[in-house]
Amino acid sequence: MSYVISPGPAAEECPVLIAGGSLVGMTTAMLLAQHGVKPLVVERHRSTAIHPRAALILQRSMEILREAGIEEAVRRQSIEQFDPDGALVSVETLAGEVIAEHIPNLNEGVRDVSPSLRTFVTQIALEPTVCRRAEDLGAEMCLGTEMVDFEQDEEGVTALLRQRDDGEERTVRASYLVAADGPKSPVRERLGIAMRGRPVFSRAVTIYFRADVEELLRGRNLSVIMVNNPKLRGFFRIEKPYRSGFLVVHTLGDPDDPVTDIWPDRGERGWIELVQSALGSEEVEVAIEDVMRWEAVAQVAERFQDGRVFLAGDAAHTMPPYGGYGGNVGIQDAHNLAWKLAMVLDGTAGPELLATYDPERRPVAEFTAEQAYSRYVTRAAPDLAAGGMEPIVSDLNIDLGYRYPSPGVMADGGDGPVHEDPRESHGRPGTRAPHVWLERDGQRLSTLDLFGRGFTLLAGPDGAGWVDAGREGTERLGLNIAAHLVGTDGDLTDPGDAFAEAYAIEPSGAVIVRPDGFVGWRAAAGPASHETVREVLSTLLARQTRARS
Ligand SMILES: Cc1cc2nc3c(=O)[nH]c(=O)nc-3n(C[C@H](O)[C@H](O)[C@H](O)COP(=O)(O)OP(=O)(O)OC[C@H]3O[C@@H](n4cnc5c(N)ncnc54)[C@H](O)[C@@H]3O)c2cc1C
Numbered sequence: 318m319s320y321v322i323s324p325g326p327a328a329e330e331c332p333v334l335i336a337g338g339s340l341v342g343m344t345t346a347m348l349l350a351q352h353g354v355k356p357l358v359v360e361r362h363r364s365t366a367i368h369p370r371a372a373l374i375l376q377r378s379m380e381i382l383r384e385a386g387i388e389e390a391v392r393r394q395s396i397e398q399f400d401p402d403g404a405l406v407s408v409e410t411l412a413g414e415v416i417a418e419h420i421p422n423l424n425e426g427v428r429d430v431s432p433s434l435r436t437f438v439t440q441i442a443l444e445p446t447v448c449r450r451a452e453d454l455g456a457e458m459c460l461g462t463e464m465v466d467f468e469q470d471e472e473g474v475t476a477l478l479r480q481r482d483d484g485e486e487r488t489v490r491a492s493y494l495v496a497a498d499g500p501k502s503p504v505r506e507r508l509g510i511a512m513r514g515r516p517v518f519s520r521a522v523t524i525y526f527r528a529d530v531e532e533l534l535r536g537r538n539l540s541v542i543m544v545n546n547p548k549l550r551g552f553f554r555i556e557k558p559y560r561s562g563f564l565v566v567h568t569l570g571d572p573d574d575p576v577t578d579i580w581p582d583r584g585e586r587g588w589i590e591l592v593q594s595a596l597g598s599e600e601v602e603v604a605i606e607d608v609m610r611w612e613a614v615a616q617v618a619e620r621f622q623d624g625r626v627f628l629a630g631d632a633a634h635t636m637p638p639y640g641g642y643g644g645n646v647g648i649q650d651a652h653n654l655a656w657k658l659a660m661v662l663d664g665t666a667g668p669e670l671l672a673t674y675d676p677e678r679r680p681v682a683e684f685t686a687e688q689a690y691s692r693y694v695t696r697a698a699p700d701l702a703a704g705g706m707e708p709i710v711s712d713l714n715i716d717l718g719y720r721y722p723s724p725g726v727m728a729d730g731g732d733g734p735v736h737e738d739p740r741e742s743h744g745r746p747g748t749r750a751p752h753v754w755l756e757r758d759g760q761r762l763s764t765l766d767l768f769g770r771g772f773t774l775l776a777g778p779d780g781a782g783w784v785d786a787g788r789e790g791t792e793r794l795g796l797n798i799a800a801h802l803v804g805t806d807g808d809l810t811d812p813g814d815a816f817a818e819a820y821a822i823e824p825s826g827a828v829i830v831r832p833d834g835f836v837g838w839r840a841a842a843g844p845a846s847h848e849t850v851r852e853v854l855s856t857l858l859a860r861q862t863r864a865r866s
Contacts (some may be wrong), residue, residue: 323778331357332662334491336464336504338362341630341647342373342439342497344488345446347385348651349771350454350833352659354590356451357489358451359478361438363461365448368525368609369439369563372399373540373641374553375716377749378648379433380819380834381858384769388433394446395438397502398466398556401439403540405694410597411533411553415805416545420712423540424436427713428666430739431752433761437540438557440644467494467504469625487810494626497647502632506803508623512635514616514683515690518701518782519567519637520578521551521613525606528590531559531594536711541641543696547572550697553595561606564592565638567613568699575700580781613637615690617682623674627654634682635810639692640712642685648817656832660858665796667859680735681719688715713740725831727838729854744820746839750830764816767809768834770855771798776827777817778804782845 335342338360349356374382374391379382380389386578395401404568406421423435452458459478467476474494478487478539496504506513534555549569555562568575583591589603596603617634621627630647654674660666691706717739727748742748753764767773774787780802787800803809803816804824820828820836825843828836829850837857840849854860 329357329487329489330490331491332356333357333493333495334359334464334474334489335495335497335657336476336494337498337630337632338448338458338460339366339497339499339630340444340644341651342420342495343444343451344381344648345495345497345565345629345651345655346456346458347447347451347454347658348381349386349657350387350456351450352656354655354659354662355455355457356495357457357459357491358463359459359462361461361463361481361574363481364439365444365460365703368523368607369441369554369636370440371557371641371644373645374436374438374443375641375645375712376427376431376435376554377716378645379580380431380765381435381648381652382447383433383765384834385445385447385450390446391438391443392434394437394442395436398439399437400441400541400557401434401437401688403538405541405543406539407543407545408548410544410595411530411542412597413546416539416724417543417696419543422795430713430717432754432765437466450485463499463644464504467507468628469494469623474625477644492625492662495654495658496626496628496632497651498632498813499629500612500631500635502628503627505632506626508626510628511619512614512616513619514686515614516616517612517614518577518693518698519613520580521565521567521611522579523609523611524564524588524592525561525608526564526589527561527601528592528596528601528603528608529560530555530596530601531564533560533598533601545572545697548594549591550575551595551695564595564596566591567693568700570638573700613693615686615693617679617686619774621650621679624672627671628672629654631718633678634686636686636689637693638687639696640689640715642689642715645716646682646685649681652833653678660832665858669859670725673721673723673859676723680708680767684736685715685717710736717749718742719749720745721835723747723861725837725857726835727853729839729841743818744836744839746836748836750828750834750836753811753815753819754813755803755811755816757809762809763817765834766832767799767801769832771832772796772837772857773830774827775820776797776800776801776802776845776852777806777822777824778802778807778811778826780827780843780845781806782843783840783850784846786827786845786850787827791849791854794851794859794860796854798854829857
């Protein structure tokens with residue numbers, strides 16, 4: 318990325334160029350396309366993922382995939398690959414004792430907070446589904462194409478693309494560039510954005526193997542199997558029908574003074590011995606399919622935005638796969654960014670809305686990267702504990718309880734913690750709008766099914782005035798927001814009488830939820846005011862300086 322490029326008169330144009338078409342790039346494309354923006358994605362590889370990598374897709378990500386219309390398809394793929402609700406355990410070896418049960422059943426105790434379930438599905442299955450959906454919605458995918466250079470100016474970004482097969486080059490002009498180009502992000506490096514946090518603590522390997530391990534599983538339903546013994550620390554993931562899987566190895570030898578560089582080649586026999594050692598059996602025949610080398614770090618970019626360029630996914634934050642957060646946090650980045658780009662591009666929102674991406678997503682990434690590190694230390698690298706780590710917070714709070722303290726929401730009182738139990742957030746502005754089962758025309762739907770396209774106003778049973786204000790009062794802003802009365806006389810009924818309590822409002826109160834399902838504003842009670850709704854929306858859309866709350 319070195320030479321100066323000029324857009325030239327023949328430059329192809331697109332609203333958003335996405336560099337990197339793996340999990341996060343494709344999710345960004347799908348969500349942008351859902352908002353009516355047709356992005357161009359360029360991916361150096363000639364196909365979607367060929368290695369499984371991420372498999373634990375947490376509830377927030379599943380909610381996002383639900384919104385995009387592919388939750389069911391992904392659940393079906395999951396069942397082909399894994400039994401639902403498997404446990405996360407630590408073992409001495411697969412044949413040996415269980416040392417700790419981290420999560421005995423993947424969805425135990427979390428089914429009430431979401432219409433979606435934690436799901437196990439590998440990137441090999443997930444990426445093509447996301448890719449197809451993105452294309453169906455109008456995104457353009459260019460696989461086997463590299464972005465070799467880019468420049469930005471006040472009006473947009475100019476990028477030079479090169480096809481890998483024939484070396485053909487073309488220039489693209491976009492209003493915005495999303496860098497979803499992975500942990501080594503050439504875009505981030507080019508912009509001189511540093512990574513902060515914990516540098517390489519393991520030069521890890523993922524050993525892909527074939528072996529019949531059904532007998533060693535002994536009928537147990539195990540999603541992730543951490544291996545922790547005096548010889549090695551790492552984890553297995555084994556897919557149905559239990560004839561193949563991978564072993565990640567992070568450290569070898571004395572747990573108090575381990576070898577952390579597993580990269581040097583051991584030859585096929587050496588890799589087989591590592592797998593057999595973690596299996597706890599030399600009897601099982603093992604064939605090695607591939608060995609991937611990668612660096613375990615817990616680092617976050619010092620900023621997620623540079624002018625018209627946004628970092629997302631591993632380009633913005635890289636964390637060890639303990640807790641299964643890396644890909645999930647990237648999917649959340651995409652979801653946070655897509656509606657903002659769409660609304661700024663079509664003039665609904667002011668450009669300052671885009672400046673809320675960094676203050677909303679970076680603290681979440683920093684917190685989550687540290688939590689992944691704490692899990693890594695606790696489960697795989699006790700020798701690092703002396704160096705300090707954050708206390709472990711519940712997985713549910715990390716996944717669904719993050720809060721955005723930003724100008725993109727209108728806080729109504731005490732700021733509170735950045736992460737909390739999603740059952741305790743009660744629709745506080747800046748938190749994910751709680752899930753409540755409602756009914757429309759006798760059909761059950763989640764509050765979350767109401768979000769995703771534009772802004773949504775939800776009023777309590779005595780809040781008809783707010784609905785009027787939402788439906789009519791926003792016309793002057795040229796906005797069309799969905800407004801619903803929740804209660805006996807409303808278009809949505811609340812059979813469990815749970816809505817007002819879940820959102821901590823009186824029957825005459827209301828909330829406005831952003832397109833990403835985060836509460837932007839809340840009125841605990843009436844009286845309703847058209848002017849307030851207009852001011853709130855202007856503020857949430859960065860159309861004017863902050864309005865009165
Ligand atoms: C063993 C393992 C297990 C994991 N398990 C989980 C899990 O259970 N749950 C979870 O959430 N996460 C997990 N992760 C992490 C997860 O895999 C990553 O966070 C996720 O893949 C990041 O996606 P990404 O799209 O941001 O980056 P990447 O997957 O790194 O993709 C970046 C893409 O950009 C392309 N690219 C780079 N530069 C250019 C360019 N100039 N032009 C065109 N293309 C370019 C690359 O070819 C690449 O395909 C795991 C990781 C590992 C290693």
